[in-house]
Amino acid sequence: MLEVRDLHVSYGAIKALKGISFKVEKGKVVTLIGSNGAGKTTTLKAICGLVRVQSGNVFLNGENITNKPTNEIVSKKIAMVPEGRRIFPNLTVYENLLVGAYQRNDKDGIQEDMEWIFSLFPVLKERLNQKGGTLSGGEQQMLAIGRALMSRPDLLMLDEPSLGLAPIIVEQLFEVIQKIHSEGKTILLIEQNAYAALNIADYAYVLETGRIVLQGTGKELLANEEVKRAYLGG
Amino acid sequence: MSDAQASACAFSSGGVLMNLTLFLQHLANGVALGFVFGLVAIGYTLVYGVVKLVNFAHGDIFMMAAFFVYYGIVLFSFPWFLSFLFAIFLTALLGISIEKVAYKPLRNAPRISSLCSAIGMSFLLENFAIVVFGGRQKPFYQPAVLNKTLNVWGVRIQLVTIITIVVSIGALFFLSYLVYKTKMGLAMRALAYDFDTARLMGINVDRTITFTFAVGSSLAAISAIFWALRYPQIWPFMGVFPGWRAFTAAIIGGIGSIKGAMVGGFLIGMISILLVAFLPDLAGYRDAFIFIMLVFVLLFKPTGLFGET
Numbered sequence: 322m323l324e325v326r327d328l329h330v331s332y333g334a335i336k337a338l339k340g341i342s343f344k345v346e347k348g349k350v351v352t353l354i355g356s357n358g359a360g361k362t363t364t365l366k367a368i369c370g371l372v373r374v375q376s377g378n379v380f381l382n383g384e385n386i387t388n389k390p391t392n393e394i395v396s397k398k399i400a401m402v403p404e405g406r407r408i409f410p411n412l413t414v415y416e417n418l419l420v421g422a423y424q425r426n427d428k429d430g431i432q433e434d435m436e437w438i439f440s441l442f443p444v445l446k447e448r449l450n451q452k453g454g455t456l457s458g459g460e461q462q463m464l465a466i467g468r469a470l471m472s473r474p475d476l477l478m479l480d481e482p483s484l485g486l487a488p489i490i491v492e493q494l495f496e497v498i499q500k501i502h503s504e505g506k507t508i509l510l511i512e513q514n515a516y517a518a519l520n521i522a523d524y525a526y527v528l529e530t531g532r533i534v535l536q537g538t539g540k541e542l543l544a545n546e547e548v549k550r551a552y553l554g555g
Numbered sequence: 556m557s558d559a560q561a562s563a564c565a566f567s568s569g570g571v572l573m574n575l576t577l578f579l580q581h582l583a584n585g586v587a588l589g590f591v592f593g594l595v596a597i598g599y600t601l602v603y604g605v606v607k608l609v610n611f612a613h614g615d616i617f618m619m620a621a622f623f624v625y626y627g628i629v630l631f632s633f634p635w636f637l638s639f640l641f642a643i644f645l646t647a648l649l650g651i652s653i654e655k656v657a658y659k660p661l662r663n664a665p666r667i668s669s670l671c672s673a674i675g676m677s678f679l680l681e682n683f684a685i686v687v688f689g690g691r692q693k694p695f696y697q698p699a700v701l702n703k704t705l706n707v708w709g710v711r712i713q714l715v716t717i718i719t720i721v722v723s724i725g726a727l728f729f730l731s732y733l734v735y736k737t738k739m740g741l742a743m744r745a746l747a748y749d750f751d752t753a754r755l756m757g758i759n760v761d762r763t764i765t766f767t768f769a770v771g772s773s774l775a776a777i778s779a780i781f782w783a784l785r786y787p788q789i790w791p792f793m794g795v796f797p798g799w800r801a802f803t804a805a806i807i808g809g810i811g812s813i814k815g816a817m818v819g820g821f822l823i824g825m826i827s828i829l830l831v832a833f834l835p836d837l838a839g840y841r842d843a844f845i846f847i848m849l850v851f852v853l854l855f856k857p858t859g860l861f862g863e864t
């Protein structure tokens with residue numbers, strides 16, 4: 322579904338990605354783990370066209386989407402939940418969901434998807450007319466995921482959804498992510514919380530200072546000594 | 556008639572009535588002027604809200620609109636009504652072009668760069684107007700139908716005043732609908748918070764900004780027409796003081812807030828008219844009063860009356 326080939330991205334003199342390649346196959350959960358500053362967010366931004374790719378390519382279902390405008394890329398059934406949630410605090414919960422469906426015009430379908438999102442996150446329905454900024458961190462993350470789903474994507478990319486959330490909320494969140502996956506979405510998950518991510522991943526890549534240093538199935542990496550030492554705290 | 560007699564007369568029922576009708580007359584003018592400032596202020600606030608830029612050329616866009624009307628009539632012999640529409644359309648195009656030429660290339664530059672560019676654009680438009688239109692005042696066409704004076708229960712109100720109020724209210728309703736009920740409005744409000752996240756939602760950022768400038772400039776054109784109908788001499792610097800006053804109105808109301816821009820415009824319109832009417836000796840200090848009000852509002856509420864922190 323998604324293929325990244327030899328991607329290079331720099332911020333001025335800082336080389337953030339030094340040639341990374343990976344694949345996300347349809348129907349799988351793929352995770353990219355790595356410590357702070359490894360280049361995880363940059364990878365997602367490059368896929369979405371939010372930062373310029375210097376060399377290398379991004380293919381979506383065989384189509385080269387490298388450096389296309391973001392609004393064009395996200396029209397190809399790909400959605401991203403950005404790091405830090407980035408919900409619109411000045412818009413209501415309802416408007417936040419609606420803005421997620423910005424490129425759609427099928428009123429009935431939009432309503433249908435909204436109902437589906439309420440079934441995933443019932444709390445959003447209760448908060449429907451509240452401003453996004455008044456939600457708790459966990460609720461904001463749910464809204465950010467709901468908003469991304471409103472575009473009815475085939476591929477959902479999440480950038481550190483567990484960041485700054487209490488463990489019990491993180492647990493619920495990962496359950497919902499699995500549920501979304503079981504309903505037919507392909508998932509690219511970025512995490513520092515390596516244990517939780519590897520547990521649900523079909524395949525995983527480890528990113529270190531702009532390079533992929535390890536890859537394997539979730540189980541393989543969970544058992545890997547290096548991964549244990551560097552990312553699983555033992 | 557001695558002073559005592561005069562004041563006795565003023566306290567008689569007829570005198571009170573006289574003062575009341577006079578007051579209502581001034582009030583109507585104040586309301587109309589308030590709307591005019593409010594519509595200009597909305598132009599500042601919309602653009603600031605979406606792209607975080609104080610469009611210092613906005614007052615000069617207002618001036619250009621008046622000249623577009625003038626040339627529509629003088630050069631192309633359009634009927635006045637068509638000429639008004641022509642000017643609104645051209646002004647929207649002008650606003651869009653200014654954004655493309657002077658602001659868009661600086662969108663990722665430090666904020667101060669686009670601010671300088673805006674000030675430069677303001678001077679450019681003023682000097683362009685001097686060279687092309689000439690520095691001397693030109694008479695603004697006064698359609699005879701609009702120049703009637705109506706008598707409403709003894710209060711004499713010019714038809715223009717009433718039309719100004721009605722059209723402004725219409726423009727406001729349209730604007731609220733646009734911003735709060737349409738997809739484009741949703742995009743504008745999303746952009747106001749975060750460009751990149753708006754992009755991720757599939758919003759076309761350039762198109763939304765273009766639209767924002769078109770709306771702000773059209774409102775400036777509408778208010779310029781009403782302004783020129785009231786003060787029918789137009790010249791290249793006619794936008795400077797209305798521009799500053801409207802900008803002040805936007806700040807008083809809380810920049811970024813449409814409601815605030817309207818309330819700020821009202822306060823300033825009222826002060827301007829009532830001061831001239833009732834304290835004519837102090838009328839020359841009108842702008843001093845306006846800026847004192849600004850200082851006081853900011854002292855107690857640094858984000859303006861309706862501004863968010």
Ligand SMILES: Nc1ncnc2c1ncn2[C@@H]1O[C@H](COP(=O)(O)OP(=O)(O)O)[C@@H](O)[C@H]1O
Pocket residue numbers: 332335336337355356357358359360361362363364
């Ligand atoms: N806007 C930016 N300007 C300059 N350097 C940046 C910017 N964003 C990220 N970087 C640098 O790029 C590298 C990768 O960052 P990032 O992709 O955010 O890592 P991660 O998401 O894995 O924590 C880091 O060294 C970071 O400092």
Ligand SMILES: [Mg+2]
Pocket residue numbers: 361362363404481
């Ligand atoms: Mg990151």
